[in-house]
Each structure stands twice: as structure tokens, then as C-alpha cells.
Amino acid sequence: MSETENEEADAGAPQQSDLDFKINLLFPGVVVRKDLVKAVKGNAIVPSYVLEYLLGQYAASDDEATIQAGIDTVRKILAEHYVHRSESELVKSTIKERGRHRIIDKVTVTLNEKADVYEAEFANLGIKGVIVDSPVIKAHPKLLVGGVWCICDIEYFHTDDQRLVPWILGSIKPIQLSKFDADQYLEARRGFNTEEWIDLLMQSIGFNPEMFSRRGKLFQLVRLIPFVERNYNLVELGPKGTGKSHIFSEFSPHGMLISGGEVTVPKLFVNNSNGRLGLVGYWDVVAFDEFAGKKKRTDKALVDIMKNYMANKSFSRGVETIGAEASMVFVGNTSHTVPYMLKNSDLFDELPEAYHDPAYLDRLHHYIPGWEVDIIRGEMFSAGYGFVVDYIAEVLKSMRSKDYSDRYLQYFTLSPDISTRDRDGVHKTFSGLMKILYPGGEATREELEEILRFAIEGRKRVKDQILRIDSTMAEVKFGYLDNEGTWHPVATLEEDEYPAYYHRVHEDAEPEEAPADADPLGGRAPSGDAAGSDEVAGPEPEPELLHGHLEYQGGQRGVSYDALLVPYLRGASQITIVDPYVRMFHQARNLMELIEGIARRKDPADEVALKLVTVENQDGPEKLQKQYEYLLQIKKSAAVLGIVFDVEFAEPHTIHDRSITTDTGWRILLGRGLDIFQRMSDSPFDLATKYQKYRELKAFGITYLRDFDE
Template sequence: MYDVDKLREYFPSTTVYKDPSVMSMFKAAKIESFLRDWILKRKTGVDGVIEDKDALSEYVASIIPQRSEKERLQDEARTEGETRFFLAKINISFNSNANYYSFEIPSLGFSHSQTIIEDYVWNRIKSELIGEAGGWGLVKLGYMPPEGNKKNGRFTLLDFKNFCPYKVSLDDFREARSHFETEEWMNILLGAIDYNPDGFMRKGWIDRDVWRAKHTMLTRLLPFIQPRVNLIELAPQQTGKSYMFGKISKYGWLLTGGQVSRTMLFLDRRSGARAKGLVTCNDFIAVDEIKSISFSNDQEMAGILKGYMEDGYATVGGTRVDGEAGIIFLGNIAYENMDSDKDMIGEINPIFRDSALLQRIHGFIPGHYVPSLSPNMYINDWALNSEYFTEIMHLLRSTSETMKYRGMVEELVDVSSATGNTSGREKEAVFRLCTAYLKLFFPHANSDLIHTLKFKQEFDRYCLTPAKTMQETVLKQMRFVNPGMFPDGNLGFSTYTVRWDA
């Protein structure tokens, strides 16, 4: 565990008490962690305790309406002129033919065809919405009746307030991080995503096993903090994959079951507004249950995915669609087959029996190192606010931040040409993963710190060695798909080393 008093000293306004019984209430209501922590910040006392759980339940019911309440909200907007504020995620779109913005609230069933944002409102709130194609916040709706005899009544967006209740400063975050040892920081990160760092121990495990389990759990955060990181994780059930990618951050999207189409991910050409897909307005797209999920057209999707995962854009019907979202594939396979020296791809979707597609994946998350979740793995103490932490990770994805940390990785890592086996694509994968790890574990890194011996030793352990292993597993799986790719068996990963003498 970490020193709670020290955590609260350096993060005085961005910690929250995570009580398992209270957290279970939110989980039962299917409320994401970032919404939960926003509510807890307002409803707990200075000791972090919820005194009246019934009152909390009533507040949650009032602030987060269910889909069944759509008709009540519609009537409220129409008869009273406006609704109360409520929490929701809205997506915006500009209709160039009609020259207005519209919005949708998928959780409540409001679609673009039913809505409009009037210019006087848009000019007031656009700074909260633009750049994200929408977002989570406090929403107030109104109603615009039909004009004349036309049947064009629409629901209007009267107000939108981002619910971030504190200042999010990367400089403050970096300064606070500098006061913690790396092992302690790893435990703080686990608390930020609701896990108890003391709950990872299992019978017969040694310190190395516990460290590896914790590190692997946090590896799932790499797409949260680094643009266009493509990963795959094949792991046992009940290890928290879906929770991590579906509940922690408002900036990601989890696809579970059903069919995945070009329209959904990239561009709906049938829409009058030519609505862009999920990759354009999310930090990552996680495709869950890839053994059972289907693609509308396997060959088409494989081609589009290969282009997007390589270059960050896809061309659909002559329209270029750019995105910064990483693509993550999640699935369950038998534990005995979770071995990089075995064919793990054979059990999952046939679309992955394509070495060119596998080449676009930067790393395999070794999910079999994470133990099955048990009650003692959930935090029961003060921890970083999940919503605050995901805001920090989102800010660290910016171009300027990415360039800065990538520059440090370029200084730290030496790529020997002795074997001649490493390719530009493999190097990019290792360096991109290292950059993400550097942001996660060492956000306070600078040109002075990275040249110290202690830092280089920790960078090797926390960043470079795991990155090499993750990409090496991808190449081993490619060899099962295409045995002729590496006939000599040498994948060349001894060529990536820390520059100890620099």
C-alpha cells in the first residue's frame, strides 16, 4: 500500500475515499467510475464517508436519468420550457446542408434528427464541447415547437457544463509525482483505477509475481495515455479487462458483442451529416469478446483496419477519416494456451490469421499474469479520483507532450544494428510502448533525471523490457500465422538496450 497521508498532502483536492460498499452501489447501478467519483466528491464529508446512503441513492436517481425517463424529460422540456440539469454524454454533429449543429444522447434515445443547438447557445458552450465531438457533462434541454404547419419540432440544448470540479494541471501532477518512489507510485496508480495494491498476492507467489501482476494491470492504461497504441489481450475471464476499458474513462469506447462495421468505426456515408465514427472522437476503441464478435465484411474490415492502425487514417468512399484512437482487441482463451511460444491466435476470430494485420498491433498484454479478481483486490481507502486521473492521461496524449516524452525515449534507448533483423515497424512499436510507459510511471521525467543511473535502471524494468516482450509476442504469433517470416528464429530483440553510458 502507499502512505495515505502523503498522498492527500500532495493531491489535496483530487483524492476521494473509495468505500467498497458504496462503490458496489454504483456498480449495481452500472455507473462508470468517473461519474461515481464526481458524485462522491460532492456528497461526502471531509472524512470521505457517506453518512446517508439512501440520500445518495435518491441523488443518483435524480441526476442520472434512465432511458425509461425519456418521455418525462420530453414533456418537461415541452410544457415547462426546460428540464432540470442531468448528467449525460452528448455527441455533436454539424449539418452543413442545413447550417446548424445537432446533438444526440444515446443513453436516452435522443437522436440528431430530433435535436438542434441554436447559435446563441452554441457560441456560449462550444468551448466545453468542441474538439471532443461531445462529452460528459450536466445537460439542460428545451423544446422548439414546429414552425407554421411544418412538422419540425426539435429538442434544444439550453446548457452544458463540463463536470470537472477541480483544476487539472499537468505541471502540478508532475511535481506531485516527484515526491514518490516508483514502487509507491505504481500502487497509487492502482488505487486510481479502484484496485487495492495489497490484494494482488496469491498463495505461492513471490515479490516478482506480484510486481508482474500489478504492472500488467497498469499496462492496460497505455492506450489511455498515448495516441494510437494498438494492443491485444487474451486472458482468463474475471481479470477486469472489460471493466478497465469500459468503466474507467469517459474518453474510451468498449464494443461488446454483436457486429462491428466500417460505418460504426469510421464513417456513415448514408448520413446527411456524414457522421464520423468512433475512432474520430475517442482515445481508444476496445473490441471485447473477439472470439464471438462478427465483422460486417471481414475482408473490407481487415483492409481498413490495417490502413488505420498503421497511419492513423482510413479512406472511406473517397473521404479521409483521421483519428487518434488506439484499437484494442480483447478475448478469453484457455489458460494452458496463454504462452507466447504457442499459437494463441488460433482460437480467436479468423480475421487475425493475417500477419499484415498482426504487424499493426504494437503489443500483446500478458493478461495471464493478472489474478482473477477477488473482493480484497478492490480499494478500501483514500485514492486518486478516477475522473481526475483519466483527465490527466487524456491531456498527456497531446502532440506536444507525446513529442517531449518520445524525445526522451530516443535518448534513452539504443538500437543496435548488429543482427540486422529489426524493422522500422518493430522499432516504432517498442518506442511507442516505451513512450506510453514513460508517461504513466515517470510523468516527471526531464532531461536531467533521465541521465541518472537509478532512473535508467527503473526505465529498463518498468518501460523498455516490458515493451520489448509485448512486441516480441506479436512477432512470435505472426510466425505461427506465416512460418516463413522468421526462418532463423531470431527476432532481434537483444538489439534494444538502455544507453547506460550516455
């Protein structure tokens, strides 16, 4: 390659950070640049660990020329050997014509009892009945449950015996690391401080650590505990799009992700008709996706067996009791805000009824508050270096037999109020985080305290919700004592944010009404330079609600949605806005500012259904796509504030008046719709950019009508 070509290659590569340099120096050959997965994936529907296995073979380097050559090699391997379902017949033809061909496919093996042989089925190639020798099954028992991605040599030999399939398994190699040096891993870990190590783990997961707070990083790393801790029971409930199931489907060849609706006793534990073990007998982690849903049908027998397994690490097969060490993970979506759930039910409200049971919930060791986890955006993915996935997966697996749960005892003692089951939950989370962050067992007092508090908080979140469901259970003081005898209480973040709704109240007590200036996060509305507020020196008094018509002149200032519209929308649970012109950026921003105003003035535990009736942008597909993007972003942001935003697109000729109507009887006729402000400068130092009252108005009129009196 010429000097010019080298310069061009270097220009196209991401700038390597000091951390990336250290990662390559201390972990040579087992790290890979994380953006390469997208570069090679194309339309191959394979887990990340399969692609990273190949990248680890050919592109585990920080030399750009080696990386580019490795990418080309991996692309060539995928092109020649990965089986696309749409091309399965072509691949079968290739095997027939050549007599032997290497493929990459997902392989599942079953035992044919009648013929007393093991038979393989290839998911994408679409062939089955391929004979597998017993030694292969003994070496790779996971082939029997759920299927494993493999590199296989398939041969073709046709006979006149119609009972025999022509496909012959020449060789099979599951795609996972065969071995690693544990001592080298621990020694290299000592070359990183805690912050650097956490960032390396974040990049290994595939995220840019600069986009996450310290607490946000810990939430991501807690998702790894089931891989490093035996029989760990984790739950995460939260909004859609936060990547709850990604790690369990893409991160490790030792984890299995299944849909919550597909769970059965035979699939999960044991098939009593043939004695075959289920998933928990073979996999380190069994994760249940889409687990939430109140109306989902559940098998009572499955719930009972699951409760026994989660508590005792065993299940029955006829008269025999079988132990297993698979961790159980339950992830699902919530459809309400945290204050709404705390006011009206509990944080387990979305679970199916059979699982909304204190006996089951008490077996959960940690609750990740999914509402605190950011929705995944494109800029959150890492272009830095991280461990090749199957390498870190083997590292975590190797540490499952270790126990670090007592490492904090040299400095701290758990509250005597904490029960044995609560203590187990705290200990398992603490031990898991220790193995992930401090695999050598060495940590300072401050580092131990950080993860101890985090572990206590996660178990407290579980127990506090159980107390809501079962009022006969006694309150628990969660916290710890240090060696000096000082008591350190631990609270959940939602407990600090929503104290009026978090703690149980007696049925005869009147709930405390949220202050009128409560903000959507549960505190008081910010004043001064707070984001989104129109107040610079304290809140304005609520204006008198008027009936009738008002006119505003062009160039006039001093008007904001908080004064013009929001007072008329307070107390409404359903609001409809009819405005055909919500299509450009500034118009979408106007709508979002109105939503912010509604959120600031409502009880944070209440939900408001806000419907926009508008018209699609007629100025071309690109601008229409932009309009869709704006409205989708508004929908996501509004949901966080407890406002359920929906859009209805109408034909232009069907909208005659721009208006806002509420279920409290108000009808506001908007002459110009929400687009009442003149164009502003883009300067961040212009007060009008932030505060509506400093913006110049367009000339408009507004009419307030009340359909009925309160």
C-alpha cells in the same frame, strides 16, 4: 455532530494508510476514496467516471464528515437528476410541470441535413429531435459519435406546430474535467517513490495494490498506455473475468468501448455517403470488446482499412486522406490453456480468420498475456484513495503529444536484429509507461531497464506468434546491449515455462514428449512440501494397474488419489465421475485434489474434459448456493490446468453406482465415491491437511474394470 457520533463515523471508515495520507496531502481535492462509488451507485447504470465526477465535486476529502456529507449530496443529485429508463415518463412529466428540470443522461447528436439542424437524443429519457446549437457541437464534437454523458437543463414548451418537439435544451455540460494544473501534477509526483506512485495508480484504477505482484501491476498499467500514447495498438487475450474491458468502458470519458461484432467501416472510419467521420476521428481510444471468435464474420474491407490506419495513422475518405490519432485496443477471451495453444496453433488462435493475418498482427505494438492477469475477486478492489477518474484521464490526455521513447538510450541500445516495426512497438510501449510512471522524464537506470524489458517482451510475444503463422519470416533476437557492451536477451514468460512447445520445430522433427512427472505449469512435478503433492521425499513409482476388487479398512493410512485413481486416468481425454455427494466443502476439496492429480500427470499442452454427474444439495437454498459456489470455483481453477470441468445435475433416484469412466476404457466402481477420508483437524501443522497419505480412511471398496485392452 457529537463526540460519540464522530467516534462511530470514524469506526465505520476504512483505516487510512500512510500512502493515503500522502495522497491527500499532495493531491488535495482531486482524489477520492475508491469504495465510495459502490456506496452511491445504487441501481444507476452509469460509468464510474460519471459517479467519480460527482464525488470529486463533493467528497474529494479525507475528512469523514465531509465524505459522508458529500455522499449524501451525490445520492440526492442522482435521485433527483439521474434518469432511470423505467422512470422516464415521470421525469418528462416533471419537466412539463416545472417548465425546466436538470437531468443526467447520455446524449447523442446527429445532423438533420434536411432541416439543417443538429438534433439530440437522450438515451434514458427517451426523447429525440431536441435542437442543439452549432456552438455546442463545436465545443463538444464527441456528441456526434457514440454519445457523451452530460448534465443538461431541459425545458418544455408546447406549440400547435406538430413539426416542433416541445423539448428545449437550456444548457448542456459534458461530465469531464474542464482543466487541470500540469505543473502541480509533476511537482506532486516528485513526492512519491516509484512503488508508492504505482500503488497510487493502482488505487486510481480501483484495485488494491497489495493483491498484485509488481508484474501484475504493470499489466494493469499497460492498459492505460492507449490513453497516453497516440496511435497505440494493443491486444489482450486471456480467460474470462480478468477485467480486460473495464478500463475502456469505465475509466475515461476519452475512450469508447464497442462490441467486436458491431464494427463497420462507416462507424469506425468514415461514412462515404455523407462524409461523416467515425469514431477514430473523435476518440482517443477505440476498444473492441469480445474481439475473439474464430467463426465471427468479418468485413474484408474493414480489415484492410484497419491495417492501413494502424500502420500509417490515416485512412481515405474518397480522394482525401485523413489522419487520426485514436489508439486501437482489441480484447477477447481464450478458451484453451497456453501450452495447448502453443502445441496446436499459436497465441492468436482465437482471433477471427481475417485478423489471423501476419500483416494485421505485425501492426500490434504489445500483447498483454491475459492468462497472467488474475480473475477479479471482491477482495481485489481498493478502499484506499486514488485520483478522481476524470482528473487522471485529463492528465493522460495532456501527455499524448510528448515522446519519451528515447530516454533509455543513455544506458542501452536495442538489438540491431530488431526491425523498424518491432522497434516502433517497443518504443511506443516504453514511452507510454514512462509517461505513466515517470511523467517528469526522470528515472534511474534500473527503472528504465525494467520498463524497457517489459516493452520488449510485449512486442516479442507478438512477433514470435507471427513467426509461427508465417514460416518464411526470419527469427529475431530480442534484447539489448548496455553501455559496457553486455548482451541482455529478453524472453516471454511462456517461453521460459513451456520451451518444448514455444519454439518452432521442423515438420520432420518429433515433438519432445513431456516428462511423466510434468506439472500443470510446464515444469516437473514438485516434491517435498510442494502444494497439492502427496510426495514428501520424492515421487512414488507408478503402481501396477490392477483389474479386480480391493477393500480398505477404516482407520487405514497410506492411500492417496495419486496411487488409487490417477494412474488409471492417464492418457484419457474424457473422464466422467458419477458421485451424488459432491456438495459439502470437504467433498468439493476432494474433487479438486483429484483434478490436481490428473493435471500433474498429463501433458500440460493437452486438455481433458472432465464431467461430474452429481445431485443438488437438498438441505436448503443456502447450502445449495454454497454447492454452486464450490463447483464454480473448481471450474475456474481447473480451466487454468487445462481441464474443462462440467457439471450435470441428476435426479437422486437415477444414480445407482458411484463410478469413474474414461475414454481409454477404464471403469472404476467407487463404493463411497470420492469421500474416502475421515474428518481431519483444521490445524495447518497437521500433515494430513496437506497430504492425503497421512489421512485416516473410511472403510470402502473399489473395483477396476477394463472394457478393452490397449
